[in-house]
Amino acid sequence: MTTLRELFAGAASEKLTPIDQALAVDEKTHTPWYIQALVVAGAWLASLFFLAFVCLVVDWHIFGDENRTPIGVIGVVLLIATVVARHYVSGLFLAQCCLAFSLAAQGMLLFGFIPDSAGLGTATLMVTLLALALYFLFPDFLHRMVTTLAAIQLIYWWLSWTQLFPPGPPSMVLPGSRAVLLDLYFLLQLAGLLWCFLPVGRHEARRPLGYALLFSLVVMEVQPVFVLWFMDTVGESIPAAKFVYPWYAYVDSVFTAATFFFLAVWAAGGKTALDRYRPQWIAFGAFLGLFLCWRY
């Protein structure tokens, strides 16, 4: 374990006294994670009550019916107010309130304006457009990551289930063209991931997208394990959906999990952690190449 004293002892400017003072100030002003957790819990709970209050006042008392559209209108107004407010507030508590309000407002907006009859495509389009707009308008790491992840995953589900191709007999073996499309989507996400983390220099704005892509890829690749487990457990009762999955799919998921575990370590470490400009680069390329060979 390296102490701060040892770390600063070898530094070019050994400003031990001012650093000592700065540390004492930091100790007093810095909020540890567990207090931050309490602040976040309070902010979210209070936000839910305030949100319920706003909904009750505006919807039932002003519009006075059970139409869904007023909820959507409240969502739009609330979202605009939250986006504006987020630019003026600082501090963890208010930032978390804004996050809670924004996510709730987006939920209300979608609930209010997407009728039940609309397909997955409409919801995907709206969520994607919202995520895209809010990525620039709402400067919050978690918000960006959550909305982007939702959009990426919805696109994946839309590509998986929508009738892009002529319907065939129900089977776990995906039609060839859809499988290729999903693989292209996988590669697109992988390229996005590299674009977020590879370039030299600090690209803070790309990091939420990068982590969203990382989570999305992991979810996308690891889920067959759970789907298989589920279908083998209850599949007998749904003969039409009986899965026929090749044996290597099991290994594929495990291999993918290991790949992304490596990638997560590498990404979390930043540019210097694994000294990636040197042989690790080659190792990473080889690992990725091996993975792609295995997959195709």
Next chain:
Amino acid sequence: MSAPTPLDQRASIPVLRRLVAAGAVPVAEGAALEQRLRRELPWAAWFSRGLLVLGVTLILCGIIYFFAHNWSGLTDNDKLVLAGGAIVAALIGGTWLGFDTFPGKVCLFAASFLVGGFIGVFSSIYQSTAEDWTVFAFWALLVTPWVVLGRFPALWIFWMAELNVSLFFYWQKFLAEWDFDPNSHPLERVAMLSLLLFNIVALAVREIAVRRGIAWVDRGWSALALVALIYAIATAQIISEIVASTDGTNSIVPSILGLLVYAALAGLTYLQFARVRPSLPALALGMLGVCVTLTTFLGRLLFADVKGDPVWQMLFMGLLTLGIFGAGVYLLRAAGRQFNSTRRVE
């Protein structure tokens, strides 16, 4: 020996970045120090341990899935030999690696986990009238020697989880359904209280062991896991008491008694983790439970006799929540300052 100063704390990247942001360290020097710090991090050990844990988890999942998938195609002897063989293999691996090493401990953990698989296979082949709680209790009993020998906090927590599940199933056999309504099922109260006491005793034993200098027990997260479990049980029960006893049809007495018990629990937490062995994270967990309980209690009182939409009650609840959690954060910060000043004086 001189008193430790802030410079004697562990060097970490977040602290370094805060110093750069505060202007105490020049940006370029901060970047160089960060690079040096990253280089000195035990990446290899962390990576190796992470992959080991991931690998063992996947192998264990694979074994369970193997049995589930091939159940009908295996003879009884195959099933028993394979399940038992996996335990033996894990034990041999652990012995070979040494139970004092991390890989050895992980092997022991895997062996303990596989005992459950073996019991499951055995009880499926030789159908008996054994109840769920006895299966878990028997599992915990069988692995007890390994848990004692392993001196591995993760294994202890696993063992504790088995006993908790066993206790839960024991009470469940007397309950037609577990609906968190102590008025319709008073036995739920006894069940939750027994679970609570069991975990409090476990935490007390752990704390005594730490005080007696048993070093391997002294892992901060194991105490936090127990505190979290204790507060999860206590908070779930007190919320069900509050909801059940303030709706105007039932007595409020159990709710008040429950609050008193909860207050005693909070007091004990404060004594242990503020006076005896200071731990701000443990106090924060307790504080989170207290804040949630208070919010529920006041909310239930506020919403008790509402006719129509609870419009203004929602607004008051928002404000009350802010007040309660704000007070909690203030008290925790005060405790933190007190810990720091005590540390300096010492």
